[in-house]
Amino acid sequence: MNSQPSPHRFAPGTPLTGRIRVPGDKSISHRAVMLGALAIGETRVTGLLEGEDVLATAAAMRAMGAQVEKTGEEWRIHGVGVGGLLQPQGALDMGNSGTSTRLLMGLVAGHGITATFTGDASLSKRPMGRVIEPLSRMGAQFHGPAGGTLPLTMEGAHPAVPIEYRLPVASAQVKSAVLLAGLNTPGITTVIEPVPTRDHSERMLRGFGAVLEVEDAGNERIIRIHGDAELRPQTIEVPGDPSSAAFFAVAATLVEGSDLTIENVGLNPTRAGLFGVLRQMGASIEEENPREVGGEPVADLRVRHAPLTGTRVDPAIAPSMIDEFPVLFVAAALAKGTTVTTGLEELRVKESDRLSAMAAALESVGAQLEETEDGLTIHGTGGEPLRGTANAPVTTHLDHRIAMSMAVAGLASADGVEVDDTRPIATSFPTFRDLLAEASQ
Structure with a gap:
């Protein structure tokens, strides 16, 4: 990783449309x-x-x-x-x-x-x-x-x-x-x-x-x-990574007018918990062309903008979406009503303490929430955009998933969200910003 931080501001923009393909799982x-x-x-x-x-x-x-x-x-x-x-x-x-x-x-x-x-x-x-x-x-x-x-x-x-x-x-x-x-x-x-x-x-x-x-x-x-x-x-x-597809699925759900197809996404049931939770909240996610590739279930996901409603996430499905909670927190911040997550102690020992880091990041851009020992309780805006970055950029703690989750928050904000460093994104999703630009044209 280069020694100098690479900050970037993710601004609200046009709907996400067309077809994209995320990197391999x-x-x-x-x-x-x-x-x-x-x-x-x-x-x-x-x-x-x-x-x-x-x-x-x-x-x-x-x-x-x-x-x-x-x-x-x-x-x-x-x-x-x-x-x-x-x-x-x-x-x-x-x-x-x-x-x-x-x-x-x-x-x-x-x-x-x-x-x-x-x-x-x-x-x-x-x-x-x-x-x-x-x-x-x-x-x-x-x-x-x-x-x-x-x-x-x-x-x-x-x-x-x-x-x-x-x-x-x-x-x-x-x-x-x-x-x-x-x-x-x-x-x-x-x-x-x-x-x-x-x-x-x-x-x-x-x-x-x-x-x-x-x-x-x-x-x-x-x-x-x-x-x-x-x-x-x-x-x-190798099928497309569901953890990478998650950022685009949430972004297309949140940004009005979006109609985005994410091709070739791996939908192994031990990994695809997020898509079920989003649907439970009201998201429009359709599986097209389902097939099996190398023993793994795969489909193209068509995601259209839809209003979300808060939910209580069953801790039993946490292992099937453990890496997707940061971006789920962003979706919850814009839903109608309250979303409650529990049983997420594992998030405290990821690339960063993702519970504390996401709580601080979301609060800094205008979300309302409480942090508990093992989860977050988030009170959504009901679809109103988040405020966005007020003073200092969001601190990502060199954590790629926090950087990408807060980029998605920027798309659903009034003033945009600046993250302090986008370099860590290269660890898992080197083409993230290019695909975001492609889907937003």
């Missing part, structure tokens, strides 16, 4: 690169998200022996085989990517190599203890700050020990880390989820040929992976 892109690097042969990927986070994953896999290169519009990955990762020569720089860090720790845990993970200032504050605990039980060793933050050096275990691990909190990253560690661990590694989380890892592991079983037992989900796996190379088309 970040979660699927990370996993395609990692599993392609563990298959023997050439995996081909189109639609890969080329944001900084995914490029950090690609660089790390190269450092551990895989060939990862782009040819035209296609990424080609020549893997080293499960168990074939090489000792990296230098530290693995994860930038701002918590997903890269936690999942790669899982991969390294089952290999007899040592790797040091570093990251930027934001990532270096984020807790890694939640993956250190199960991976340590499998035999990996960790050396670093007492709080389990980066920089961390880990020694993988060869052979690692299969475990049965019950997730203390719903986390797709922790689940995935343990399953990836289980790939090169003799025997069966088991993860028990109290609440189902995004299942891209399970879908893609099966697609690459891993033996994996999923069982629903009461309210829990039990996932078992058989070790000493042999992965087969795949051809993957």
